Amino acid sequence: MINQELLILQFQQKDVQAYEKLYNAYCKSIAGVINTIVKNPEVTEEITQDVFLKAWNNAASYSPSKGRFFTWLLNIARNAAIDHTRSKNFKQSKQNQTTDFFVDILETHDDLNSSTNAIGLKDIVYKLGETCKSLIELLYFRGFTQVEASEELNMPLGTIKTKNKICVGQLRSILGL
Amino acid sequence: MCWTIAFNTRIVKMNIKEYIASGILELYVAGSLSEKENEEVHDAIQKYPELMAEVIAIEKAIVLLTAATNQGDSYSFDAIKKKISNEPKVIPMQKPKKNFWTYSGWVAAFILGGVLVYTNFQNKQSTTMVAGEKQQLEEQIDRVKNSLSQTEKLLEIFRDKDIISVPLAGQNASPSSYAKVYWDKKTKNIYLDAKGLPTPPKGKVYQIWSLKVTPLTPTSLGTLDNFSADANKIFTIKNSNNSEAFGITLEPAGGSETPNLEQLYALGAVRS
Structure with missing residues (x-):
């Protein structure tokens, strides 16, 4: 560190x-x-x-x-x-x-030049719920604020933080982090 | 800083686990917090290693996930290196200051001369000088001679071409600070010119670190306990490490096991 x-x-x-x-x-x-x-x-x-x-x-x-x-x-x-x-x-x-979400990129990923992680990550994103996929996409890949994400997903503003915590938690447990 | 104190007590009260469970750290890594919230989280993770470990784990998960969506070939740094190496390198150099020791040789010689003239004068005045007085003068002369030879020794060190000079630039804790390390690899000594550091506050000392970058290993070279008393602010310190950088932090009296990077005063890499 x-x-x-x-x-x-x-x-x-x-x-x-x-x-x-x-x-x-x-x-x-x-x-x-x-x-x-x-x-x-x-x-x-x-x-x-x-x-x-x-x-x-x-x-x-x-x-x-x-x-x-x-x-x-x-x-x-x-x-x-x-x-x-x-x-x-x-x-x-x-x-x-045609691709839209990071999930689609992972799914269509050409394994030839992909990192070894990508193969495992494909399984991960299958396991993540739909809401988690969208939430992670918006917050981490697109840089949405909580307000923007809540509007986009039609989710109460107060639940964004905790829902995202659960989603990242799922990702971490699959990655063993 | 009242709000910081209030905030820290709040965290202790609400307990670290609850803070983690709130999901704020995940949003911190995403970059979707306000500027004020960012500062609060930054302070909290500096203070509580548990929170820092959590942030690192979250970041690692996101780094892995985002990396997996890259479809390009492996990226090489070379193209970037070419572009950034073209610009003139900015090495923060301090204007050469006429330090105490630049003149101290002359000052010493002048004092020595003065003392000799004085001794001569005294002799003429009275040939029956008290033995005690004579001895006092001799001691004085001795001291001046010592100081002169010390100055000469320092000059010799600074002019030796085999000695590596490493400028240490001021850091966040004190941007206007600077220092310079002269590293004699043969005698395994460093000479630290610390004239550009402010007098440390009561109860604090400067601690000198030798740093290896890969893997990062800070090794303490000791503390400057007599900083305020030292006139020329040049310190001779043993260093048998294979240092890649030198850093100076402000630590509680007695020094610390590991450097407190929040209180990093000066840092400089050894140019190979």
Whole structure:
């Protein structure tokens, strides 16, 4: 744990080696989130690179008191991906897309270049209830606020927090975390 | 900070398990809390390791899940490295300050000269000088000579090309602080110039850490107990570690087992 805090401090001091370690820890997750939004592996690769360049250039603006480093990256990634979906190119190419939820991406995942985790995770998302799938998608992949998620899912605002706790709990118990 | 204290007592009262059960930590990792709530959770997880462990586990689950939705080939850091290595590296360097020891050689020589003239004068005044007085003067001269040779020794150390110099930049706890480590690998000593650190508050000491990055292992090199009394703020410390970085934290008197990163004053990596 202290390890990660030190890496982040070094990254903020523009230490390339430290940044490489952080990159290796999170690049796939960041790419996964972007891919869930833009649904195109090539575009995802481009945006992922932009996100990590942006994080490097804005290293000084990160502060641990504002949230987790991973969460900070997630935010940059979602914003970059959503910006892309507003572009003209994206609207034209979108018509051919069929997948919608991260679950669909996992289900259609090509096992050849997938991480070993993906195979196990496929089973996980089968086991998660429909509400959990939607809730996790909105809160973690899309960055919805509690209010936005409650409106989208037609769920009372007060239950979002506890329901999400149960959903993440299910995910953790299957992963053994 | 009144609200922090009120908040912390609240947590103890409501008990850590309830705090975990509330689901706030899951939303913290998602990034869907308000700025104020984020700060509160951050304070709480710093204080209670149980909460920190919970956040790490939640984050790990989300990292795994999100990574599984990536369909691209394995990502290499090289492309990013190329782009970020082009920009000029910013090494936070302090303007060279004329430190005490820059001049102290001259000051010492001047005092020594003065003392000699004075001794001579005294001799002329009275050839029957009391033995006690004479001895006092001799001691004085001795001290000045010592200080001069110490200064010379320091200059020698700082000018030695085999000595690695590591600038430590100020961190969150005290951004305007700085320090410099001169590391002599042959004698396994570091010379810490700590003139850029503020005087520690009562009951606190600076503790020096040697850090290995992978896996991260902080090793204490000791505390600067006589910080306020030390005139030139240069400390000689034994270091037989294979250090990759040096850090300075503020700790309770007597030092700590592990560094308190919230109170990290200065940090710098050894350039290989």
